[in-house]
Amino acid sequence: MGKYLLRRLAINVILVVIASSLAYMLAATTMNPRAAYQGRQPPVPEAVIDKTLDAYNLNDKTPVLQRYATWATGVVTGDFGKTWNGASVNDELGRRMFVSLRLLILGTLLGFAIGVALGAYSAVKQYKFGDRLIGVGSFVLMAIPVFVLATLLAIATYNLNRGLGFTLIEYTGEYNPKLSGFDQFLNRLNHLILPTISLSIGGSGAAFYSRIQRNMMLDVLGQDFVRTAMAKGLRRRTALMKHALRTALIPSATYFAFSVGTVFTGAIFTEKIYNWHGMGAWLVDSINANDVNSVAAVTAFTAVCILFASLLSDLLVAALDPRVRVS
Amino acid sequence: MRSKVVLRRLFRNNQARYGFVALVALVLVAYVGPYIGKYDWTEKDFMAFLSAPSADHWWGTTSIGQDLYAVTLRGMQKSILIGLMVALISTGLAAIVGAFAGYFGGWVDRVLMWGVELLLVLPSFLLIAIISPRLKSGNWLWFVVLLAAFSWMITSRVVRSMTMSLREREYVQAALYMGIPRWKIIFRHIVPNMSSLLIIDATLNVSSAIIGEAALSFFGFGIQPPDVSLGTLIATGSDNATGYPWLFVFPAGLLVLLVLSVNLIGDGLRDALDPGSNS
Amino acid sequence: MSILEVKDLTVTFPGGVQAVRGVSYEVERGEVLGIVGESGSGKSVTSLAIMGLLQQNSVVSGSVKLHGQELIGMKEDELVKVRGKSISMIFQDPLSAFTPVYTIGDQIAEAVRIHQKVNKDKAAKRAVELLDLVGIPHPDVRAKAFPHEFSGGMRQRAMIAMAIANDPDLLICDEPTTALDVTIQAQVLEVLKTAQQETGAGIVMITHDLGVIAGMADRVLVMYAGKPVEQGSVDDIYYRPRMPYTMGLLASIPRIDGEEGALVPIEGNPPSPASLPPGCPFAPRCPMKVDMCDEQEPPLVPSGAGRHVACIRAQEIEHKGLTGADVFPVPVIPPSDVVRVPRAERPTVLELDSMIRHYPLMKGAVFKRRVGTVHAVDGISFDIAEGETLALVGESGCGKTTTLQQIMQLAPPQGGRVVVLGKDSSTMDAATRKALRKDLQIVFQDPMAALDPRMPVGDIIAEPLRAHGRKDVEARVAELLELVGLAPEYAERYPQQFSGGQRQRIGIARALALEPKLIVLDEPVSALDVSIQAGVINLLEELKNTLGLSYLFVAHDLAVVRHLADRVAVMYLGKIAEIGTVQSVYDHPAHPYTQALLSAIPLPDPELERNRKRILLEGDLPSPADPPSGCRFRTRCPKFARLSADEQRRCVDEEPSIARLASAVDHGAACHYAEEVEVITASDDQEEK
Numbered sequence A: 001m002g003k004y005l006l007r008r009l010a011i012n013v014i015l016v017v018i019a020s021s022l023a024y025m026l027a028a029t030t031m032n033p034r035a036a037y038q039g040r041q042p043p044v045p046e047a048v049i050d051k052t053l054d055a056y057n058l059n060d061k062t063p064v065l066q067r068y069a070t071w072a073t074g075v076v077t078g079d080f081g082k083t084w085n086g087a088s089v090n091d092e093l094g095r096r097m098f099v100s101l102r103l104l105i106l107g108t109l110l111g112f113a114i115g116v117a118l119g120a121y122s123a124v125k126q127y128k129f130g131d132r133l134i135g136v137g138s139f140v141l142m143a144i145p146v147f148v149l150a151t152l153l154a155i156a157t158y159n160l161n162r163g164l165g166f167t168l169i170e171y172t173g174e175y176n177p178k179l180s181g182f183d184q185f186l187n188r189l190n191h192l193i194l195p196t197i198s199l200s201i202g203g204s205g206a207a208f209y210s211r212i213q214r215n216m217m218l219d220v221l222g223q224d225f226v227r228t229a230m231a232k233g234l235r236r237r238t239a240l241m242k243h244a245l246r247t248a249l250i251p252s253a254t255y256f257a258f259s260v261g262t263v264f265t266g267a268i269f270t271e272k273i274y275n276w277h278g279m280g281a282w283l284v285d286s287i288n289a290n291d292v293n294s295v296a297a298v299t300a301f302t303a304v305c306i307l308f309a310s311l312l313s314d315l316l317v318a319a320l321d322p323r324v325r326v327s
Numbered sequence B: 001m002r003s004k005v006v007l008r009r010l011f012r013n014n015q016a017r018y019g020f021v022a023l024v025a026l027v028l029v030a031y032v033g034p035y036i037g038k039y040d041w042t043e044k045d046f047m048a049f050l051s052a053p054s055a056d057h058w059w060g061t062t063s064i065g066q067d068l069y070a071v072t073l074r075g076m077q078k079s080i081l082i083g084l085m086v087a088l089i090s091t092g093l094a095a096i097v098g099a100f101a102g103y104f105g106g107w108v109d110r111v112l113m114w115g116v117e118l119l120l121v122l123p124s125f126l127l128i129a130i131i132s133p134r135l136k137s138g139n140w141l142w143f144v145v146l147l148a149a150f151s152w153m154i155t156s157r158v159v160r161s162m163t164m165s166l167r168e169r170e171y172v173q174a175a176l177y178m179g180i181p182r183w184k185i186i187f188r189h190i191v192p193n194m195s196s197l198l199i200i201d202a203t204l205n206v207s208s209a210i211i212g213e214a215a216l217s218f219f220g221f222g223i224q225p226p227d228v229s230l231g232t233l234i235a236t237g238s239d240n241a242t243g244y245p246w247l248f249v250f251p252a253g254l255l256v257l258l259v260l261s262v263n264l265i266g267d268g269l270r271d272a273l274d275p276g277s278n279s
Numbered sequence C: 001m002s003i004l005e006v007k008d009l010t011v012t013f014p015g016g017v018q019a020v021r022g023v024s025y026e027v028e029r030g031e032v033l034g035i036v037g038e039s040g041s042g043k044s045v046t047s048l049a050i051m052g053l054l055q056q057n058s059v060v061s062g063s064v065k066l067h068g069q070e071l072i073g074m075k076e077d078e079l080v081k082v083r084g085k086s087i088s089m090i091f092q093d094p095l096s097a098f099t100p101v102y103t104i105g106d107q108i109a110e111a112v113r114i115h116q117k118v119n120k121d122k123a124a125k126r127a128v129e130l131l132d133l134v135g136i137p138h139p140d141v142r143a144k145a146f147p148h149e150f151s152g153g154m155r156q157r158a159m160i161a162m163a164i165a166n167d168p169d170l171l172i173c174d175e176p177t178t179a180l181d182v183t184i185q186a187q188v189l190e191v192l193k194t195a196q197q198e199t200g201a202g203i204v205m206i207t208h209d210l211g212v213i214a215g216m217a218d219r220v221l222v223m224y225a226g227k228p229v230e231q232g233s234v235d236d237i238y239y240r241p242r243m244p245y246t247m248g249l250l251a252s253i254p255r256i257d258g259e260e261g262a263l264v265p266i267e268g269n270p271p272s273p274a275s276l277p278p279g280c281p282f283a284p285r286c287p288m289k290v291d292m293c294d295e296q297e298p299p300l301v302p303s304g305a306g307r308h309v310a311c312i313r314a315q316e317i318e319h320k321g322l323t324g325a326d327v328f329p330v331p332v333i334p335p336s337d338v339v340r341v342p343r344a345e346r347p348t349v350l351e352l353d354s355m356i357r358h359y360p361l362m363k364g365a366v367f368k369r370r371v372g373t374v375h376a377v378d379g380i381s382f383d384i385a386e387g388e389t390l391a392l393v394g395e396s397g398c399g400k401t402t403t404l405q406q407i408m409q410l411a412p413p414q415g416g417r418v419v420v421l422g423k424d425s426s427t428m429d430a431a432t433r434k435a436l437r438k439d440l441q442i443v444f445q446d447p448m449a450a451l452d453p454r455m456p457v458g459d460i461i462a463e464p465l466r467a468h469g470r471k472d473v474e475a476r477v478a479e480l481l482e483l484v485g486l487a488p489e490y491a492e493r494y495p496q497q498f499s500g501g502q503r504q505r506i507g508i509a510r511a512l513a514l515e516p517k518l519i520v521l522d523e524p525v526s527a528l529d530v531s532i533q534a535g536v537i538n539l540l541e542e543l544k545n546t547l548g549l550s551y552l553f554v555a556h557d558l559a560v561v562r563h564l565a566d567r568v569a570v571m572y573l574g575k576i577a578e579i580g581t582v583q584s585v586y587d588h589p590a591h592p593y594t595q596a597l598l599s600a601i602p603l604p605d606p607e608l609e610r611n612r613k614r615i616l617l618e619g620d621l622p623s624p625a626d627p628p629s630g631c632r633f634r635t636r637c638p639k640f641a642r643l644s645a646d647e648q649r650r651c652v653d654e655e656p657s658i659a660r661l662a663s664a665v666d667h668g669a670a671c672h673y674a675e676e677v678e679v680i681t682a683s684d685d686q687e688e689k
Ligand code: SF4
Pocket: C243, C244, C245, C280, C281, C282, C283, C284, C286, C287, C288, C289, C290, C293, C298, C310, C311, C312, C313, C314
């Protein structure tokens, strides 16, 4: 087991190195951080721009391989370099990943819990009214892309607040910095309401989980061991909960583990639309700002998160399913 | 004979039937609709900027006076086209890579799967976002290729594991023992026997490609002006959604309907093609 | 008073298909009722209906009384008190019947706690006791294992332990040994008998295996197309059947104590429950059918001494004392020309010399890694002469399938030699290999899996022809279809439209397409129902004789082997234990394993079964990744146990090689202490002949 994990770790490290190098090269060759300085009023002398860009290792006059070498040396020592305007990428990363975590964790959890419950219910009541209702609901929700859903929710809240004459539900930003203590905590929760709804019910939340959970559950329901459990004298309900659901939970749990593993990488649309300054928003902003080092850092970080997430979901399968455990 | 059975099952399936009807209607609207409308999508009405839906401009106008009806249908055409092409390319790629990796195993498998892993680890959103605005503008076909290049990996893994089990099937072994070359076995016995999976996958890929295009266009990383797609329209619409709701509602509504109808068909196909299902 | 009383039970599935059409029977305390029937006869549905375990949308009517208490229509609250307490059920496939994510011990303890008020520890202790009772070694350790960690036989034992956990009055066993090997089947049947003694329960034993029923049952119910067609005491049914279907069934089974030659086939296929014939459901296949049979379905009428028969000609059958062989036409199979030449002078078509095949042993689905080497085939040698059938027999895991694959691949083996038609596989080039494929063909076990479901039958048969560039494909396809007894028009249909037996014939036609010299038969009839099986066996025999083929016949069913093979090689754990002509090996087995194997096979003959002494083997097959030193059979060898310590040492240290036995020309065994023993007593009718 130990040897296996080490090998896997080695492969993953190589993957991350290749992925982030690729991203760096791509960004460094196609993006133009100089643009941000050239357009300034009053104009900045070229020598000054060069000097600034050199300091940030962003000068397009330096050969790309040389910039890459500088960047890579930094990364090996744990320094992702500077943003286009000289801030530390590391600091930015450290701040933003926790913003994303605070934004996502609740929605991810809720989406999974609601989805599994609905899916299991749906399977047990196959073709009954409840099943159909859940089915139609999840289909519609899955067809609504998150940027449409989030915008719709924002519009609705805007109109609601206007109708009420005061702000019942916040729809932009993470918190109100003017408040403090418990008030601020409440305010933070209020700011979470909309993003959480849009994250938890949409195509990657409850709607998605309810579909896979229903399918898995239906597969399991037809199997002999549920019949055995009832032949032993368990009630149908108990047999379903204790034997069928427990077994059918394995696949959805692995998806869940995967999405928990990637909460730090953020949710691009939700963050942009509700104005949270997390990782997802950074991704878009850094591309728009021609911010080469940030782009490379986001890529490296995402790759690490994805690999970590898939390891996490593999471990969870092993924990839940004795059949794949190495004895 | 089998296709007849599948079709019959498909049309007995309510979901699929609604989905099919809706899709046909939407495609008709996209391609026939423009002939009915009064304006061409390139025309600008300088008398009406941001006017609300009216008898003249059925769905209102944009901030530069374009007729929203004409523009939205034009965008929908593009979205449908992109969806179809991406789905075709990515499913085809997935089938070939997966089948070869699964059937040959050994180093072929390792190399191909390593490539898959790498592509999965790369944040595709970011890469497409960097590349696509820098492509020669107007050449949306490159965008299709990019989108397809990043959406086949998961399916190819499924195809690979299915191939590995099909490889052990006796009829595949029988073909081998008859002296039929391996690449021929892949195309004659393995890929056709995964056709259900591939058809379903291609269908669902259509809808995810439509969403994917819209998502990228939402930030301006997708289709570049002057071309329009549902995504670019939604993007501009959502900025002013509170003040000028029609700008958002029409393209977004059509997008949702389009995706929904394709998904319904995909799900219906799954039921119809899977003999184990009992609907 | 009877424990269970079933009256007029019918089951209708959604869509109006009647799977069970009026079943009535009674079971008394300590009695074993056998229910036989082929797949689709409704025998399993009947028992699920009794337990109330059918899908909720199926309609059950009639009456099921347990101790006089009606079960049909009972509320779930009441029913759960009966299930697992008064009636228990043992399912066919114990792997899928256990929940994969809980330990065996927990699942048995759960059964205990549902009906008895005991705490967790006590229930767990009881589970261990029960596992001990059914003969699971180290029950306290094994109780903590998960279902997939048990072998098939062990799982079935655990299933029995769970079924008897609450001292039931009635045990319903649904094909309890079908998925198991014969020696394990013998063990499990023994455990079932113990379980019955322990609980005094009545048993309903559902199976398609007439041998198992003969040894276990007191009374027998024969089902056909959802209805009982004959019922009576086991001796009556087996020795004096009065319904043509029962007669045919009994006559069609190949027997290990039987003669060679054609078997009695029942033509046609069982009707589908959706489209039953108007009169007697057996009429389309019945050789005794008269016009009246089509008018109305004959009811099951009592005919004295607790017997019931559903046939209008039952009286006549009784008077004339007819048997299956009298009624059903037996095909005449022309003799082979080739075998007139003595074996030594015939060319050898296949030769294996100390062939070896090892695999890496992988473990884990997510964390895959190599943990050892499977010694799948460890040096086996045999040869097949032209016109001869050699059977390779053995239980699952003995290496027979690996051997077959190695031969078919025509690739150099890891060790030893494979010589096909005089050409050594390790030295041949690609062109020779391809040419050789014409002469070497295979028929697979599962007729469904062997045919590509997306190709019409004509294309399937034409595939080898086209691959080898033959012209005139269509005419040849038609000819081949006729050769295997199918109409040439069938070429346009798809495999799904055929029954199992027909599909197997298509597979045979494909194998014959290139006029091969040697055909490898991989369990060609084991997936077929008994009544269909006989026809396919006859076809194989006939083709061999008329076309001068040679067969390598891989099988686990020794009775079928006796009918089809000339010589037999018994494999155990990657080695050949015994080899020789069928007569010598079956009548005078010399290796203790062969003896146990033959004695484990149940005979469809109640009288013989009652008096038979079985040689029961202990435990399971050791893992081929870690075979025992010396003689591989020693861990289970009954003879080894009786040897002195000195003699035993030889078995442990020295690996026995095949030694020719003095008494026969063609018979050898790999045992240091080989000694011929008769384990099958000749049956009465054979003695009369
Ligand atoms: S009733 Fe007629 S068809 Fe049926 S078994 Fe008897 S003789 Fe045959």
